[in-house]
Amino acid sequence: MNMPLRNSTLFNAAVIRKILVRSPPSGFATIHAPAAPFSDSNDSEVEDGDAASFCVFQDKDLLRKSQSDGGTGLYALDLIQRGSLVPDYNLYSKLLKECTRLGKVEQGRIVHAHLVDSHFLDNHLVLQNIIVNMYAKCGCLDDARRMFDEMPTKDMVTWTALIAGFSQNNRPRDALLLFPQMLRLGFQPNHFTLSSLLKASGSEHGLDPGTQLHAFCLKYGYQSSVYVGSALVDMYARCGHMDAAQLAFDGMPTKSEVSWNALISGHARKGEGEHVLHLLWKMQRKNFQPTHFTYSSVFSACASIGALEQGKWVHAHMIKSGLKLIAFIGNTLLDMYAKAGSIDDAKRVFDRLVKPDVVSWNTMLTGCAQHGLGKETLDRFEQMLRIGIEPNEISFLCVLTACSHSGLLDEGLYYFELMKNYKVEPDVPHYVTFVDLLGRVGLLDRAERFIREMPIEPTAAVWGALLGACRMHKNMELGVYAAERAFELDPHDSGPRMLLSNIYASAGRWRDVAKVRKMMKESGVKKQPACSWVEIENAVHLFVANDETHPQMKEIRGKWEEISGKIKEIGYVPDTSHVLLFVDQQEREEKLQYHSEKLALAFALLNTPTGSPIRIKKNIRVCGDCHAAIKFVSKVVDREIIVRDTNRFHHFRDGSCSCGDYW
DNA sequence: ACACTCAGAC
Numbered sequence: 001m002n003m004p005l006r007n008s009t010l011f012n013a014a015v016i017r018k019i020l021v022r023s024p025p026s027g028f029a030t031i032h033a034p035a036a037p038f039s040d041s042n043d044s045e046v047e048d049g050d051a052a053s054f055c056v057f058q059d060k061d062l063l064r065k066s067q068s069d070g071g072t073g074l075y076a077l078d079l080i081q082r083g084s085l086v087p088d089y090n091l092y093s094k095l096l097k098e099c100t101r102l103g104k105v106e107q108g109r110i111v112h113a114h115l116v117d118s119h120f121l122d123n124h125l126v127l128q129n130i131i132v133n134m135y136a137k138c139g140c141l142d143d144a145r146r147m148f149d150e151m152p153t154k155d156m157v158t159w160t161a162l163i164a165g166f167s168q169n170n171r172p173r174d175a176l177l178l179f180p181q182m183l184r185l186g187f188q189p190n191h192f193t194l195s196s197l198l199k200a201s202g203s204e205h206g207l208d209p210g211t212q213l214h215a216f217c218l219k220y221g222y223q224s225s226v227y228v229g230s231a232l233v234d235m236y237a238r239c240g241h242m243d244a245a246q247l248a249f250d251g252m253p254t255k256s257e258v259s260w261n262a263l264i265s266g267h268a269r270k271g272e273g274e275h276v277l278h279l280l281w282k283m284q285r286k287n288f289q290p291t292h293f294t295y296s297s298v299f300s301a302c303a304s305i306g307a308l309e310q311g312k313w314v315h316a317h318m319i320k321s322g323l324k325l326i327a328f329i330g331n332t333l334l335d336m337y338a339k340a341g342s343i344d345d346a347k348r349v350f351d352r353l354v355k356p357d358v359v360s361w362n363t364m365l366t367g368c369a370q371h372g373l374g375k376e377t378l379d380r381f382e383q384m385l386r387i388g389i390e391p392n393e394i395s396f397l398c399v400l401t402a403c404s405h406s407g408l409l410d411e412g413l414y415y416f417e418l419m420k421n422y423k424v425e426p427d428v429p430h431y432v433t434f435v436d437l438l439g440r441v442g443l444l445d446r447a448e449r450f451i452r453e454m455p456i457e458p459t460a461a462v463w464g465a466l467l468g469a470c471r472m473h474k475n476m477e478l479g480v481y482a483a484e485r486a487f488e489l490d491p492h493d494s495g496p497r498m499l500l501s502n503i504y505a506s507a508g509r510w511r512d513v514a515k516v517r518k519m520m521k522e523s524g525v526k527k528q529p530a531c532s533w534v535e536i537e538n539a540v541h542l543f544v545a546n547d548e549t550h551p552q553m554k555e556i557r558g559k560w561e562e563i564s565g566k567i568k569e570i571g572y573v574p575d576t577s578h579v580l581l582f583v584d585q586q587e588r589e590e591k592l593q594y595h596s597e598k599l600a601l602a603f604a605l606l607n608t609p610t611g612s613p614i615r616i617k618k619n620i621r622v623c624g625d626c627h628a629a630i631k632f633v634s635k636v637v638d639r640e641i642i643v644r645d646t647n648r649f650h651h652f653r654d655g656s657c658s659c660g661d662y663w
Numbered sequence: 664a665c666a667c668t669c670a671g672a673c
Contacts, residue, residue: 093664129665136666160666167667195667230668261669268670296670331671362672394673401673429673 089127092120096130105138129157136165141174160192167200175200176209189216191225198231202238210235223251230259237266257283261293268297273305274540280314290321292329299329299336306617306644307535308340325352331359338367341615341642341649361389365398371649372658374406381415393424400430404437405648407662412437431458432465439469440662444478460490467496471503479503491523532596532618534604543599552603560594560602567632575625597626597643605637613640621645621663631655 085091092115099108112131115121121128128151135144148154148162159182166175179197182189189197194217201209214232217223223232229252236245249255249263260283267276280290280298290298295318302311315333319325325333330353337346350356350364361384368377381399384391396419403412416434419426426434431454438447447466451458463486470479479500486496497520504512533542543550550556564572597618604614622630622645634641635655643650651658 089664097665126665131665133666155665157666162666164667190667192667197667199668225667227668232668234669256668258669263669265669291669293669300671328670335672359672364672366672392672397673427673 087118087120089124092127093130096127096134100130100134100137103138105135105140105143108134108138125151125153125155125158129155129161132158133161133165136161137168139165139169141165141169141171156187156190156193159187160190160196163193163200164196167196172200172202172204176205188220190220191222191228194222195225195227195231198228198235202235207239207241210239223248224253226252226254226256226259230256230262233259234262234266237262237269240270242266242270255286255288257288257291257294260288261291261297264294265297268301268304271301271304273301273307273310276301277307277310277314290318290323292323292326295323296329296332299332303332303336303339305533305540306340306615307540308337308342308615309535310538311336311340312345313538325349327353327355327357327360331357331363334360334367335363338363338370339644341644343367343371343373343649356389358389358392358395362392362394362398365395365402369398369402369405370647372405372651372660374402374408377402378408378411378415391422391424393427393430396422396424396426397429397433400433400437404433404440405659405663407437407441407660409437409441409443428456428459428461431456432461435462435465436469439466440472442469442473444469444473444475448478448482458485458489460486460488460493460496463489464493464496464499467499471499471506474503474506476503476507494520494528528620530596530618530620532600532616534600534614534616536604536607541600541603543596543603545596545599546594547596547599550599550603552606555606556599556602557594559606560598563602563605563633563636564629566636567629570632570636572629572632575628595623595626597622598629601630601633601641611639613642615642615644617644619646621647622650627657627661627663631657 092111095111096108099105099111108131112121112134115127115131121131128147132144132147132151135141135147144162144165148158151158159178163175163178163182166172166178175197179189182193194213198210198213198217201213213235214223217228217232222228229248232248233245233252236242236248245263245266249259252259260279264276264279264283267279276298280294283290283294295314298314299311302308302314315336318329323329330349334346334349334353337343337349346364346367350360353360356364361380365377365380365384368380377399381391381395384395396415399415400412402408403415412434416426416430419430431451435447435451438444438450444466447469451462451466454462463482467479467482467486470476470482480503483496483500486493490496497516501513501516504510504516529544531542531544533540535541541550547553597616600616601614604616608614622643627650630641630643630650630652632655634652638654641652643652645663648659648663650663
């Protein structure tokens, strides 16, 4: 007799029996009615599943009664147990499928136990498969595996259910390892299996498994399946091979929204905002409706290039299309507004989320921290704890970043300690941020000691943080030491060398500057070219230092000269220590004048209405001279100027900056 | 009768 789980320790039989034989809940009349089905809500992510699960009961009366136990169907099981409801395959499978859909494993376990007890499961491959699938979908992979192992006969569905479980629950290795086993036993993968396996082979292990699977698909002709095709597109995109992804996409005989989304999200991950917007437009022209996935990718693409206007436009488009603002997409929308420079819009989106999750909170915290709202970040974090949202490592990283950006030493110390209470292990980024905090407030020696006493090996980034602090406080000796440590650990990063040459430059040690530059050249380290961009009327304009190529360059230079004259009148003195060149004072000043952010600013002043805020994005940190200049400009033109650099936002208004000259 | 592909915070 085949009773896979009868004696397994998976279930506490006593407990289950107790639940099964308990008397039906009383007082139906006092049970409050479920939420009105048509209540107006922005967020429809509220599980409507409880209502749906009632449909397993044909009997209206039974349906109403079953609501009393939350619609889980336990009441039905009671009836089965008492013999007043005769179970059949249909009822069992519907119950199990509902449990799967709603993620209610505990209820599913009870149904499972019941099936075991009643011997209904014996030799019933299909039901067994449904159970494997239920555990796998609910993330109980050990249970799924156990069930799988105990099944004397399996078919492709069994294998696929387990493989899909692993690949959907972030265990790609386990999914891929099943493939050879399956082949060895003579099972031939079909398009169900292959799409799951392809999903599991995105990036993590390089291109190898993916291409092998691709060969498999070709051999058996499965590449024409929409599922397999989309999974192929996604796999190549995740491995960073967008050309191969495009090829796979073009080769699909029939496409779906999912195929488009896989392609779009690939480009979005690469930060190719323009192209993503182009694809969104193209997708619609081909009569495919953008879905939540599509918009989510598009918003994150807009976030990465800081395209606020285009993002807003897409947002409006989404609203018009009738898609609701569910948490799924709300988080990326929130992130887009925060990253594109409008923290107020971000807050508005956050306030409208009905069920903000950890990710929503973290996104909001990051936004506040990056906009220099240190106190607010901490307040929100405390609020999050009060509400009972469990903070994770990213939450703490946000909090530490906020402390660092706002120079809140005591708070930083407190939260670093607090991590223990929430069983969050500090990782490299936390150490980097903490060193940054100590360094900024001038505790350089303490920062160094902290690095030495770290329980994990410091990385180049950790030393880099100390180096940055040394630059700020002009401590050359320690700076050089930190730079050397950083070089050792990561010879390919140009960051530490740039910082070091900055330190030398600000001390006027031009010889050393030259030495570092020579080193960089010899080791083949390439400095990332600095650029700034502004978005004006749905177009992004990009500038590099001393740019000559922009069609409006003459006017731009003219504008800057005019502004530059005005700010000098009210006290701006060019700080030429940021120009690392062996040139005379005059020439240095000239080079400085046309840093990319200044060009972008002049361009924006020329092309935007008076009084409107100006948003500039930059791919490296804003230099000290530009920072000083922009402060004066904000006063002279009486406008808010928002600059996003790699780390944070600077809000310039009326001659000062939100970062408190501290970045 | 059961199984598959597409978002997000650092």
